[in-house]
Amino acid sequence: MATNPDPWLRALTWWRKGAKRDWATATVGFTIIIFIFIAFTLFSDSRNYTDGVHSTDDLVPLTLLQRAQATGAFCLDGSLPGYHFQEGFGSGSANWLLHLEGGGWCNSIQNCNARKGTALGSSKYMSRVVQFDGILSRHPSQNPDFYNWNRVKIRYCDGASFAGHPESEFKNGTELFFRGQLIWEAIMNELLSLGLSKAKQALLTGCSAGGLATFIHCDDFRDHLPKDATVKCFTDAGFFLDEPDVLGNRTILAFYHDVVKLQGVAKSFHKNCVGIMEPFKCIFPEEIIKNVRTPFFIVNSAYDSWQIQNILVPVESDPQGYWSSCKLSIQKCDSTQIQILQGFRDSMLKALSMFQKNKEGGMFINSCFVHCQTLMNETWHSPNSPRINNKTIAGSVGDWYFNREVSKLIDCPYPCNPTCYNMDYTRA
Numbered sequence: 001m002a003t004n005p006d007p008w009l010r011a012l013t014w015w016r017k018g019a020k021r022d023w024a025t026a027t028v029g030f031t032i033i034i035f036i037f038i039a040f041t042l043f044s045d046s047r048n049y050t051d052g053v054h055s056t057d058d059l060v061p062l063t064l065l066q067r068a069q070a071t072g073a074f075c076l077d078g079s080l081p082g083y084h085f086q087e088g089f090g091s092g093s094a095n096w097l098l099h100l101e102g103g104g105w106c107n108s109i110q111n112c113n114a115r116k117g118t119a120l121g122s123s124k125y126m127s128r129v130v131q132f133d134g135i136l137s138r139h140p141s142q143n144p145d146f147y148n149w150n151r152v153k154i155r156y157c158d159g160a161s162f163a164g165h166p167e168s169e170f171k172n173g174t175e176l177f178f179r180g181q182l183i184w185e186a187i188m189n190e191l192l193s194l195g196l197s198k199a200k201q202a203l204l205t206g207c208s209a210g211g212l213a214t215f216i217h218c219d220d221f222r223d224h225l226p227k228d229a230t231v232k233c234f235t236d237a238g239f240f241l242d243e244p245d246v247l248g249n250r251t252i253l254a255f256y257h258d259v260v261k262l263q264g265v266a267k268s269f270h271k272n273c274v275g276i277m278e279p280f281k282c283i284f285p286e287e288i289i290k291n292v293r294t295p296f297f298i299v300n301s302a303y304d305s306w307q308i309q310n311i312l313v314p315v316e317s318d319p320q321g322y323w324s325s326c327k328l329s330i331q332k333c334d335s336t337q338i339q340i341l342q343g344f345r346d347s348m349l350k351a352l353s354m355f356q357k358n359k360e361g362g363m364f365i366n367s368c369f370v371h372c373q374t375l376m377n378e379t380w381h382s383p384n385s386p387r388i389n390n391k392t393i394a395g396s397v398g399d400w401y402f403n404r405e406v407s408k409l410i411d412c413p414y415p416c417n418p419t420c421y422n423m424d425y426t427r428a
Contacts, residue, residue: 062123083153087150098205138151192224203401215233232295234362298364364397367414
């Protein structure tokens with residue numbers, strides 16, 4: 001099954017025409033189209049309710065964090081961070097679900113300066129209302145286990161997975177604020193005052209760069225909540241691999257090195273990791289998860305489209321364009337390319353092998369060509385959602401969270417799963 005949201009495709013077409021041919025710039029371009037896709041989709045949906053489910057009650061306003069002024073918890077451009085909060089009801093009124101927004105990273109002054117002119121670096125450009133879908137939906141038909149919880153979408157505007165530190169800011173006139181860690185702390189303090197401090201059940205999650213932030217902050221989230229509360233974390237498309245690209249270059253390793261160095265991210269990593277290896281290597285989830293105490297669930301595609309496009313085949317590692325069609329649509333890959341993609345899947349499963357033995361852990365690793373699957377009803381929980389052993393992602397996460405059954409599902413290799421939602425970025 002292949003579905004092609006028009007806003008995403010229009011954004012992708014813009015990016016392909018306008019991005020420069022260097023990897024860091026391409027990454028910034030790709031993160032911007034993620035934002036455009038989400039913002040445009042939500043805006044379009046907010047004006048058109050024809051499915052009999054959505055209503056204006058699904059539109060959730062942006063709250064700017066006024067208390068951030070006192071602590072200096074600013075977005076890249078110095079504006080206030082924000083979040084969207086929809087109050088729980090009924091049996092879910094004492095339960096909380098926090099979602100950390102994704103959108104890539106910036107690894108240089110140039111890229112961070114460009115980013116601060118978007119909603120991924122400034123609240124000035126954030127949509128004032130967003131529609132809650134997927135795991136944030138208030139409809140039991142779309143979100144059977146968490147629909148009536150207090151649900152919060154935390155906006156991402158620091159460029160370092162909510163983990164940057166102000167000590168790394170340049171004082172020579174550069175107007176950039178590296179305050180991701182302070183934003184995380186300020187948002188948590190605000191939500192604790194709104195009732196999170198009395199939570200009976202809580203779940204921290206995030207997509208992409210927000211998924212990486214979930215790895216980083218999971219235990220801190222647990223430590224802020226009552227000892228008798230059930231607290232768990234899960235990440236969607238956040239298990240980024242330390243994998244060489246098709247030319248053997250360590251492109252993603254070099255990129256993360258620059259992110260960690262620029263924004264002082266190492267201070268947010270576990271001391272057990274930074275004590276035994278170079279700090280920038282501690283950004284990879286394979287290393288982070290070794291020190292996470294809180295029960296954790298990992299949702300990821302073994303053929304994650306973002307990772308294939310930016311880690312396995314970055315622009316500069318394909319100068320002749322051999323991969324240009326394949327990395328935009330897995331159905332356009334030839335047999336040699338598929339074999340290389342199977343090798344990428346093998347690397348992901350190997351990186352997950354130790355976590356797979358974790359008795360409190362869970363996973364849903366499917367074989368779909370997609371990135372982030374929990375924020376769309378189509379991929380989270382619907383009649384046409386991707387399945388493994390007839391389980392949707394929502395069903396698997398719910399089984400794990402509520403201890404209904406062990407939930408460690410790994411799909412067969414592509415193209416075996418007919419339920420897959422395979423993105424085709426070539427269709428404009």
